[in-house]
Structure formats: structure tokens, C-alpha cells
Amino acid sequence: MKKQLALLLSLAWAGCQAAGPTPHQQDILEQFTELLKIPNIASDRDGIRRNAEAITAMMRRLDLNPRLLTPASAPDAPPVIYGEWKVPKAKRTLVVYAHYDGQPVNPAEWSTAPFTPTLRDGRIYARGASDDKAGVVVILNAIDALRTQHRRPTDNLKVVFDGEEEAGSPHLAATLKENRALFDAQLWVVCDGPVHQSGRSQVIYGARGDMNVNLTVYGPNRPLHSGHYGNWAPNPALRLARLLTSMKDEKGKVAVQGWYDDVVPLGAAERQAIAAASDYDTTLKQQLGLAAPETEWALNEAITQPSLNINGMRSGNVGEQATNMIAPTASAVLDLRLVVGNDPQRQFGKLLAHVRGQGYYVIDREPTADERLAHPLIATMYARPGSYAAARTPMDDPFARSIAAAVRSISTQPIVELPTSGGSLPLSVIGEALGTRSIVVGIANYDNNQHSANENIELDNLWAGIDTYTAILAHH
Amino acid sequence: MKKQLALLLSLAWAGCQAAGPTPHQQDILEQFTELLKIPNIASDRDGIRRNAEAITAMMRRLDLNPRLLTPASAPDAPPVIYGEWKVPKAKRTLVVYAHYDGQPVNPAEWSTAPFTPTLRDGRIYARGASDDKAGVVVILNAIDALRTQHRRPTDNLKVVFDGEEEAGSPHLAATLKENRALFDAQLWVVCDGPVHQSGRSQVIYGARGDMNVNLTVYGPNRPLHSGHYGNWAPNPALRLARLLTSMKDEKGKVAVQGWYDDVVPLGAAERQAIAAASDYDTTLKQQLGLAAPETEWALNEAITQPSLNINGMRSGNVGEQATNMIAPTASAVLDLRLVVGNDPQRQFGKLLAHVRGQGYYVIDREPTADERLAHPLIATMYARPGSYAAARTPMDDPFARSIAAAVRSISTQPIVELPTSGGSLPLSVIGEALGTRSIVVGIANYDNNQHSANENIELDNLWAGIDTYTAILAHH
Numbered sequence: 046m047k048k049q050l051a052l053l054l055s056l057a058w059a060g061c062q063a064a065g066p067t068p069h070q071q072d073i074l075e076q077f078t079e080l081l082k083i084p085n086i087a088s089d090r091d092g093i094r095r096n097a098e099a100i101t102a103m104m105r106r107l108d109l110n111p112r113l114l115t116p117a118s119a120p121d122a123p124p125v126i127y128g129e130w131k132v133p134k135a136k137r138t139l140v141v142y143a144h145y146d147g148q149p150v151n152p153a154e155w156s157t158a159p160f161t162p163t164l165r166d167g168r169i170y171a172r173g174a175s176d177d178k179a180g181v182v183v184i185l186n187a188i189d190a191l192r193t194q195h196r197r198p199t200d201n202l203k204v205v206f207d208g209e210e211e212a213g214s215p216h217l218a219a220t221l222k223e224n225r226a227l228f229d230a231q232l233w234v235v236c237d238g239p240v241h242q243s244g245r246s247q248v249i250y251g252a253r254g255d256m257n258v259n260l261t262v263y264g265p266n267r268p269l270h271s272g273h274y275g276n277w278a279p280n281p282a283l284r285l286a287r288l289l290t291s292m293k294d295e296k297g298k299v300a301v302q303g304w305y306d307d308v309v310p311l312g313a314a315e316r317q318a319i320a321a322a323s324d325y326d327t328t329l330k331q332q333l334g335l336a337a338p339e340t341e342w343a344l345n346e347a348i349t350q351p352s353l354n355i356n357g358m359r360s361g362n363v364g365e366q367a368t369n370m371i372a373p374t375a376s377a378v379l380d381l382r383l384v385v386g387n388d389p390q391r392q393f394g395k396l397l398a399h400v401r402g403q404g405y406y407v408i409d410r411e412p413t414a415d416e417r418l419a420h421p422l423i424a425t426m427y428a429r430p431g432s433y434a435a436a437r438t439p440m441d442d443p444f445a446r447s448i449a450a451a452v453r454s455i456s457t458q459p460i461v462e463l464p465t466s467g468g469s470l471p472l473s474v475i476g477e478a479l480g481t482r483s484i485v486v487g488i489a490n491y492d493n494n495q496h497s498a499n500e501n502i503e504l505d506n507l508w509a510g511i512d513t514y515t516a517i518l519a520h521h
Numbered sequence: 522m523k524k525q526l527a528l529l530l531s532l533a534w535a536g537c538q539a540a541g542p543t544p545h546q547q548d549i550l551e552q553f554t555e556l557l558k559i560p561n562i563a564s565d566r567d568g569i570r571r572n573a574e575a576i577t578a579m580m581r582r583l584d585l586n587p588r589l590l591t592p593a594s595a596p597d598a599p600p601v602i603y604g605e606w607k608v609p610k611a612k613r614t615l616v617v618y619a620h621y622d623g624q625p626v627n628p629a630e631w632s633t634a635p636f637t638p639t640l641r642d643g644r645i646y647a648r649g650a651s652d653d654k655a656g657v658v659v660i661l662n663a664i665d666a667l668r669t670q671h672r673r674p675t676d677n678l679k680v681v682f683d684g685e686e687e688a689g690s691p692h693l694a695a696t697l698k699e700n701r702a703l704f705d706a707q708l709w710v711v712c713d714g715p716v717h718q719s720g721r722s723q724v725i726y727g728a729r730g731d732m733n734v735n736l737t738v739y740g741p742n743r744p745l746h747s748g749h750y751g752n753w754a755p756n757p758a759l760r761l762a763r764l765l766t767s768m769k770d771e772k773g774k775v776a777v778q779g780w781y782d783d784v785v786p787l788g789a790a791e792r793q794a795i796a797a798a799s800d801y802d803t804t805l806k807q808q809l810g811l812a813a814p815e816t817e818w819a820l821n822e823a824i825t826q827p828s829l830n831i832n833g834m835r836s837g838n839v840g841e842q843a844t845n846m847i848a849p850t851a852s853a854v855l856d857l858r859l860v861v862g863n864d865p866q867r868q869f870g871k872l873l874a875h876v877r878g879q880g881y882y883v884i885d886r887e888p889t890a891d892e893r894l895a896h897p898l899i900a901t902m903y904a905r906p907g908s909y910a911a912a913r914t915p916m917d918d919p920f921a922r923s924i925a926a927a928v929r930s931i932s933t934q935p936i937v938e939l940p941t942s943g944g945s946l947p948l949s950v951i952g953e954a955l956g957t958r959s960i961v962v963g964i965a966n967y968d969n970n971q972h973s974a975n976e977n978i979e980l981d982n983l984w985a986g987i988d989t990y991t992a993i994l995a996h997h
Contacts, residue, residue: 088841148844239749253748257843266810268973271856272729272944273715275830276773276823279815282831282853283769286762293759297752334742334893339755347752354751355758356845357837365564367733367833367854368624368972375834377758378843380747417810468748496844497744 070508074169076103077182077507081162081171085178087146087212093123096145100181100206104128107188109204114227116219123208125220127227130188130202137444138201138230140481141514143180143237144210147173147500154498168490168501175493175502179510180236181206183488187514198518203230207471210237213255213431214471221478228479232444234517235470238487239495240506242325242332246513247461248449249485250315251437253348254383255469256393257356257429261376262288262405262422263412268361269371278371282360284422285375291403292353292396297339299353301399309386311349314440315464319345322461332492348467351392352382378429382469389432400424436472437465438482445484451520452486455512488513546984550645552579553658553983557638557647561654563622563688569599572621576657576682580604583664585680590703592695599684601696603703606664606678613920614677614706616957617990619656619713620686623649623976630974644966644977651969651978655986656712657682659964663990674994679706683947686713689731689907690947697954704955708920710993711946714963715971716982718801718808722989723937724925725961726791727913729824730859731945732869733832733905737852738764738881738898739888744837745847754847758836760898761851767879768829768872773815775829777875785862787825790916791940795821798937808968824943827868828858854905858945865908876900912948913941914958921960927996928962931988964989 066074080099084092097113104111109128116122123146150159150172157163162171173179184204191198205228207214221228241247264281265274294300311319326344330336340347360375362368381392400407406420409427416423438445440462453460472483488510489495490503542550556575560568573589580587585604592598599622626635626648633639638647649655660680667674681704683690697704717723740757741750770776787795802820806812816823836851838844857868876883882896885903892899914921916938929936948959964986965971966979 149838149842151838151842255748255845257845259839264811267968268970269809270944270971270973271828271830271832272731272858272942273824273971274820274943275828275856275858276816276818276826276943277814277820278809278811279773279813280831282834283765286765286831286834289759289762290766297755331894333745333754334890335740335754336894336897337755338753340752342752344750344753348749350752352747352751354747354845354847355756355762355836356747357839357843357848358758358762358851359835359839360831361833361854362625362627363735363833363835363852363854366625366627369731369733369830369832369856370972371830372833376839378837378839380751380845382748382751414810418807418812421812466748467750467752468746492743494744495746495749496846497746 073182073186077178078162078169080178080182081169081173082160084160085145085147085173086149087123087209090121090123093146093208097124097126097208100126100145103185104204107185107192109188114220114224116216116223118219119216122216125208125217126206128204130198132197132201135199135201138203139198140203140205140228140230140233141184141518142205142207142233142235143184144177144207145181146208146211147176148211148496151498156499167505168503170499170501172500174500175489176495176500177210177237179489179502179507183507183510183514184236186511187518190511190515191518196519199520202518203228210471213433214474215431217471218474218478221475225479230481232448233475233481233483234448235472235483235485236488236514237470238466238468238485239489239491239493240487241461242329242491245458245461246452246456247463247487248452249463249466250440250445251385251465252435252470252472252485253465253467254387254389254433254435254473256381256383256389256432258379258381258393258396259376259427259429260379261374261425263374263417264371265373266417268373271369271371274371280371281375282372285358285360285377288400288403288405288424289355289358289377292399296341301353301395303395304351304353307386307388307391308350308384311464312439318440318462318464322463345463349384349465351384351387354380356380382467384435384465385437387435389428389434393428397426400426433471434473435465436476436483438484440464442482445482447520448484448486448517451516452513455516486513486517549658549662553654554638554645556654556658557645557649558636560636561621561623561649562625563599563685566597566599569622569684573600573602573684576602576621579661580680583661583668585664590696590700592692592699594695595692598692601684601693602682604680606674608673608677611675611677614679615674616679616681616704616706616709617660617994618681618683618709618711619660620653620683621657622684622687623652624687624972627974632975643981644979646975646977648976650976651965652971652976653686653713655965655978655983659983659986659990660712662987663994666987666991667994672995675996678994679704686947689909690950691907693947694950694954697951701955706957708924709951709957709959710924711948711959711961712964712990713946714942714944714961715965715967715969716963717937718805718967721934721937722928722932723939723963724928725939725942726916726921727861727941728911728946728948728961729941729943730863730865730909730911730949732857732859732865732908734855734857734869734872735852735903735905736855737850737901739893740847740849742849742893744849747845747847750847756847757851758848761834761836761853764876764879764881764900765831765834765853768875772817777829777871779871780827780829783862783864783867784826784860787940788915794916794938794940798939821939825860825941827860827863830856832856858943860911860941861913863911865910869904873902876902909947910949911941912952912959914960916940918958921958923996924960924962924993927992928989931992962989962993
């Protein structure tokens with residue numbers, strides 16, 4: 046099996062570049078693909094347990110003294126994996142963080158099975174390949190590099206691997222609070238997300254918060270023939286379309302009243318960083334096949350604002366399974382990204398008021414028969430578990446700046462520094478539970494299909510990522 | 522197997538009514554469930570062939586001299602099954618029609634597998650249970666009843682079972698034209714669709730036409746992380762929502778320009794029939810859990826107008842499979858019902874002009890990379906195969922009236938007569954190919970979940986249907 050993979054890799058390499066992977070790189074790939082084979086959806090407790098076992102075995106070989114932590118109230122929750130490397134005379138403590146759970150999968154949408162890691166065109170395709178088992182493997186191999194070279198980290202080092210980040214890390218706060226001494230540190234560096242779209246390394250000082258909302262509207266209480274009842278029975282797909290349309294104006298701005306009200310403005314350093322970040326939007330539009338963006342904002346500005354995105358929308362069937370019918374329901378999943386100043390519940394409240402303002406009777410469960418007859422417009426709407434707020438570390442934080450300097454030191458190109466990521470990470474959970482600041486140094490290729498089918502990582506990003514984290518750990 | 526079914530039926534009966542099925546009814550149910558086990562989606566050629574074989578075997582036992590007919594241009598198309606009972610000295614010829622193909626299925630939505638017929642609460646659940654293998658079994662058992670009683674039909678009798686009605690009967694016109702002599706007749710009676718919602722028998726003098734339209738709009742050329750790109754990359758789900766919303770006004774009327782322009786007004790007899798049909802809408806709203814209908818039209822009026830219904834709508838995933846992403850596409854399948862006066866292509870043209878009027882560049886295939894960059898709004902839109910126009914037989918047609926009289930003669934309640942069905946049947950195909958008029962006498966319970974999951978037929982409707990068609994065939 047191992048030999049087969051090595052042969053496969055050699056052949057794949059031969060096709061695209063002169064030098065093949067080194068024997069050491071082949072070992073890392075073997076370790077990585079074995080980990081990717083283990084399903085890692087946070088709701089799949091058996092898969093999560095097997096992932097945790099595989100990762101702690103790797104950590105034991107690196108003398109990291111791994112422990113599995115869950116809060117007293119939820120002993121069966123996907124565990125936080127904790128490890129440490131105590132460095133005598135170190136003045137500060139650094140936590141490096143990644144997560145080993147992944148987004149849900151719809152295997153029908155994948156070219157190859159999501160838990161059958163497959164090498165194609167210099168990339169490995171699998172759920173978690175980039176988000177975020179790459180982070181786990183990069184951190185552990187950076188530590189391995191130091192061990193092999195008989196070097197030590199600059200700071201006391203603590204390693205944290207979350208097991209339910211994609212589910213919103215619902216137990217992380219309790220785990221951190223119940224083990225406060227264990228997590229004592231001055232900075233967290235989060236290894237999650239991509240490098241800049243240009244391929245340049247980036248250091249990001251914050252992340253947006255996140256809330257997912259389930260929304261369902263109703264038509265008849267059973268599916269109806271669209272011929273016998275079309276024009277007469279209300280169609281929930283049209284109702285949902287109208288409701289979603291009401292949430293944004295023609296220029297792409299969220300039309301929900303007060304949506305942008307609570308935003309804390311950026312500071313001077315943050316504004317300057319955005320201005321200094323080169324404008325990559327034109328290239329990006331070209332690459333993504335976009336004639337125009339949704340709003341007039343540039344990407345780096347857009348992600349400093351709260352968003353409202355339709356993650357999914359469904360009523361009845363399309364394609365070959367479509368039938369001539371009026372469906373009983375239409376559903377959408379909305380993604381609300383939050384920035385510093387937004388409280389998740391308050392933001393949800395604005396959306397709730399908006400839906401009510403459109404004439405809907407809003408409940409958080411299925412309507413009863415009586416409610417159906419009493420209210421022409423009924424919506425079921427509630428936040429999915431796992432919401433959290435945004436967080437930002439000031440761009441002049443000295444510890445953060447020394448990490449950025451380490452990243453810069455091994456980059457051949459200028460690095461990108463930005464006040465926030467558009468994506469979300471539970472930085473606010475860490476900040477609120479421990480009072481500790483966090484920054485983000487991602488390593489994945491930007492086109493990694495994170496959260497979608499055919500998630501992948503470029504092998505070159507894996508190798509560069511290990512070098513980057515080796516520099517971060519020993520950042521003198 | 523047969524004994525098991527008989528036992529099952531007896532037990533099921535014992536629970537809900539005093540008298541069990543007669544041995545003859547048990548034989549019919551055995552025959553019916555065997556037929557329902559054979560998958561009958563028009564695109565599944567092997568399933569269609571097996572259905573045709575089973576049905577012709579039944580017809581041979583009834584001396585109907587069955588033949589399978591396909592047009593010369595499409596010898597592999599699902600065949601029309603033709604049979605006949607020549608009646609000496611008969612003055613007229615009657616065709617009775619049903620179809621043996623069914624709508625596509627999404628097995629995940631069914632309580633029991635669509636091709637595992639299941640008896641529950643006095644109903645048989647299966648794809649085709651009501652639409653329209655019930656029609657096939659009702660017609661053949663009405664003929665069997667006459668044979669057993671040594672009676673003859675009033676008219677020369679021709680039996681036609683279509684094999685791709687749910688696909689829009691794309692080859693029916695050619696088959697009829699190529700076998701014009703075989704199909705020589707004065708009236709077709711179509712056994713498809715339900716009885717009235719009140720349970721009363723109904724004779725319907727026409728049917729709406731039908732056209733299905735596939736519509737897809739575009740966002741980025743690959744799925745994007747909704748955090749990193751949300752607010753910036755356009756979301757196709759929102760675009761589709763906005764486009765669909767533009768197609769209807771707040772009062773449920775189609776807002777596409779000229780939508781209602783070509784409608785040929787109903788005649789006096791038709792207006793009178795609608796007025797005479799009792800208003801069942803209040804009961805229906807109660808049963809379907811609807812506080813209000815989509816428009817101000819009563820149901821019987823609504824179905825005399827062209828409609829625009831969203832059969833299905835989809836972008837990304839909802840529920841457990843939802844992920845935080847911006848999908849590359851959003852799709853809908855639209856159902857356009859047509860009335861007398863509407864030409865399918867002209868109606869499509871109005872919709873096309875509307876979509877263009879919303880700023881869309883409209884094509885009938887995937888956009889190229891260059892088109893994506895040149896046009897902010899792109900829609901792929903085309904009519905699915907199998908469109909046809911509406912048809913109506915005048916309500917004073919003498920042959921049709923004698924069939925209605927036969928239905929009335931065995932009804933304990935007044936029957937319902939209406940100028941058109943809301944649903945579609947290829948009556949216009951028959952009319953255009955042969956110049957022959959058609960009427961519709963359906964036998965299914967109105968709540969049969971036709972075209973949806975858990976399609977079913979009440980056994981009582983099956984028995985009443987056989988009696989109705991026995992009366993129709995011998996209608997003196």
C-alpha cells in the first residue's frame with residue numbers, strides 16, 4: 046500500500062515537474078492520506094473518535110503528551126486535542142491551533158469519493174485536505190522538523206486541535222474555561238484558511254463571526270399536481286424567492302433594517318493595511334468568471350462588513366427528478382457573517398423583524414393545522430447551533446508582529462497583512478473565554494474548494510506551509 | 522406470494538370495513554400490484570418494455586389483438602399499445618385511452634419504495650398507482666366484466682395505452698398519423714386524473730396544454746467559501762430568487778407581458794358549467810391547510826387561464842448537507858400550463874422576452890468563459906421536450922353527452938361537468954393528428970399524490986372506476 050502510493054506519487058510527479066517528492070515528503074503524504082481516509086464530520090462521533098486516536102498517536106511520537114479534553118457537561122462531544130512542548134526559560138507561551146473536523150459532504154457532487162484521498166495534477170482531493178487536516182499535519186511536521194534538527198521553539202508551545210470547528214465549536218468555550226491553566230498563553234496562531242489569492246503568504250489579525258439560519262416557508266400541506274392546482278394553490282418556492290429577494294437591494298447591499306448599524310469602524314492601522322494590500326480583484330474576477338462583483342465594495346472592504354449569503358435553497362426537484370407539482374415547502378439556509386460590533390442574537394433579531402415585516406407569521410417549529418388556516422404566510426426560522434461573534438487583534442500587537450516577521454523572513458515575496466479574514470474562526474470564543482488574542486496564518490491554496498465538493502490542497506502549499514510554521518515556532 | 526397478498530388484504534380490510542374484497546377483486550389487485558412492480562419512467566426503456574409485455578399479455582387474454590406501435594423515425598420509443606374489440610353493426614367507434622408510464626421518482630421522498638406497491642389504510646401506494654396504471658387496469662377489467670357477462674360494447678372499441686405521456690408524448694402524433702386507419706374513431710375517452718375533490722364523478726371536456734422550462738442562472742465558475750467571498754461574489758440563488766419573483770405580481774398573477782393575451786374566451790355552455798359546478802374551494806382550502814389561494818380566482822376559473830408554476834428550485838444544499846458556500850449555479854424548472862388560444866412556442870417567447878427584460882443574456886447551453894466575463898447576468902433557458910397545446914371539446918357534442926349520460930346513470934350523486942381540466946393530457950395531439958375530439962373521465966381519488974412521492978389510489982376508486990368504464994363501454 047505504502048509502496049503503491051510512493052510509486053503513484055513518483056509517476057504523478059514525473060508528469061508535471063522535474064524533481065519528485067523526497068522520501069521524507071513521501072512519508073508525510075502517507076501520513077496525511079491515511080488521516081484523510083477517516084471521515085470527519087463533527088456529527089459522526091465514531092469518525093471523530095478515530096481521527097482523534099490517529100492524531101494523538103502522531104503527537105505521542107513527537108513527545109507532545111497529548112490529552113483529549115471535553116467539558117464536564119458534554120463528555121461525548123468531539124474532543125479538543127491538547128499537546129505541549131515545554132521550553133525552559135521561554136518568556137512567553139504560544140498556542141498553535143488547527144481543527145480536524147470537516148464540513149458535511151454530498152458525495153454525489155464529488156469527482157472522487159470525499160474520504161478516498163486522490164492525487165490529481167499536484168493536488169490531493171479529499172474532505173479536510175485543506176480545511177483543516179492540512180493544518181494538523183503542517184503543525185505536527187513543523188514540530189517534527191525542529192525535533193529532527195535538534196532545535197527548540199522560541200516560546201513555550203501548546204498545540205490545540207479542535208474537533209467541531211465546522212459545527213461552530215459549541216463546546217470550545219466550556220473546555221477552555223474548565224482548563225484555564227492548561228491554556229495559559231499570550232497568543233494563539235490559527236493554521237486555517239488559504240494564503241492570499243496571489244499565492245503570497247498572509248497574516249490575518251481577525252475573523253468574521255458566523256451564524257447559520259434555517260428558513261422554511263409553506264404552501265399546501267401535501268404536494269399538489271401543478272396542473273390541477275397551478276394558479277390557485279400558493280407555491281412556496283415563489284414565496285421563498287420573494288422573501289429572499291426582499292433581503293437585498295438591487296446593488297447587493299443587505300436591505301434588512303439596521304444591518305450595518307453596529308459595525309465598529311476600523312482603526313487607522315487597519316485602514317492603512319487594507320489600502321496597502323494590492324488590489325487583486327481584477328485578476329480574481331477573471332479567474333472566477335465574474336463580470337462584476339455583487340456590490341461596489343472591493344473584496345478586502347466587503348469582508349469588513351456583515352454579510353447575508355444564501356448557502357442553499359430548495360423546493361421540489363430540478364433536473365431529471367423534477368415533476369409537475371407544487372411542493373409543500375421551500376427552504377433556505379442563510380449564512381450571516383458578523384464583524385466586530387455585531388452581536389449574533391441582535392443580528393438575528395434584525396432578520397426576524399424583517400421577515401415579520403414582509404407579512405410572515407414566524408415560528409421556530411412546524412406550523413400546526415390551525416396556524417396554517419389562520420396565517421397566509423408562515424415561516425419557520427431559527428439559528429442553527431454554533432454561532433459566535435467576530436474578533437480582531439490590534440495590528441500593532443508586539444507578539445503578533447514578531448510572528449508576522451517570521452512569516453516574512455521566509456517569504457520570497459512581500460506578505461499580505463489584513464485586519465480580518467472574510468471567513469470565520471472561533472477567535473472570539475478564545476478571546477471571551479481566556480482573554481487571549483489570536484491571529485491567523487493559513488497555508489492552503491486559495492482555490493481549495495473549501496466547504497464544497499472536490500476540496501483539495503496543492504502539495505506545494507503543504508511543503509511551504511511546513512516551512513512557514515517551522516519559522517513561526519522558532520521565530521526569534 | 523398470492524396467498525400472502527390475499528391474507529394481507531383480508532387483514533387490512535378487517536381493520537377498516539365490514540366486507541373484505543371479493544375473490545374477483547383479490548385477483549384484480551394481484552394483477553394490479555404485479556404491474557405496479559415494474560418501473561415505468563419513460564426514459565427507462567427496459568422498464569417500459571417489460572410494462573408493455575405485461576399489458577399485452579393481459580390484452581391477449583381478453584382477445585383484444587394487441588399491437589405495439591412506434592413511429593418509423595423512432596422504433597425504440599416507448600410503444601403505444603393498441604387493441605380492439607370489433608362490434609358488428611356498431612355505428613360509431615370509441616377509443617378509450619390510458620397511459621402506462623409514470624412521473625420520475627425521488628425514492629428518498631417516499632415512505633415505501635415507489636415500485637414496491639404497498640397497501641395502507643385502504644390505498645395502494647406506488648408510482649403509477651393512480652397516474653395512470655389504474656387507468657389501464659380499470660379499462661381492461663371493464664372489458665373483462667363485459668366478456669364475463671356476455672355483453673358487448675355499444676360502439677366499436679379501440680384501446681390505446683400511451684407509453685410516454687409523462688414525457689409529453691413526443692412520438693404520439695407520428696404514431697397516430699402513420700396508423701390513421703387504425704385510429705379512425707369519433708371520440709376518445711381518456712381515463713386519467715381524479716374524480717372531483719368531493720368524490721363525485723366528473724366528465725371533463727378538455728385539458729390544458731403543457732410546457733416545462735429549464736432555467737439556470739450563474740454565479741462564480743466554482744463554489745466559493747461564503748465567508749471569504751460573501752458580499753463580494755454574486756450569489757446565483759439570490760439572482761434566481763429575484764428573477765422568479767419578477768415573474769408574478771403581489772396578487773399571484775403572472776407579470777410576464779402578454780401572458781393572458783391569446784386566451785380564447787369560454788363559450789356560454791362552458792361558463793354555465795363552471796357556474797353550475799358547486800364551489801368546493803372552502804372545503805379544499807381547509808383540507809390543504811391554505812389560509813388563502815394564490816389569486817382571487819376560484820379554482821374552476823383559475824384552471825381556465827395559462828399558469829406559471831415553479832416545479833422545483835435548487836441551489837447548493839439545505840438541511841444536514843448545507844455548507845457555507847456560494848454555489849456556482851441556481852436552477853429552476855418551470856411549468857407553463859396553456860389554454861385554448863396559447864401556442865407553446867409563443868408562450869415561451871413571452872417568457873424569454875421577460876427574462877431578457879430583467880437584464881439577462883439568455884442562451885440555451887452553458888456559458889463560455891468569455892460570455893461569463895462579458896455579461897453580469899446570464900441565464901440558460903430552454904423548453905424541455907414534449908410541449909403541447911390545450912384542447913377543448915364543445916360541451917354540446919352528442920357523442921360526448923351520451924358518455925356523460927352513462928357516467929351519470931351509475932352515479933348516486935350528481936356528476937360534475939367542466940370545460941377543462943387543470944392538468945394536461947395530449948388531447949391536442951390527438952385532435953391535430955386525427956381531427957378527433959376527446960373527453961376525460963378520471964377515476965382516482967383527488968388526494969392521490971399524483972406526480973409526487975407516495976402516489977396512491979383508494980381501492981374504492983378502483984372498484985367504482987371499473988363500474989364507471991363498464992357503463993361507458995356499454996352506454997346505450
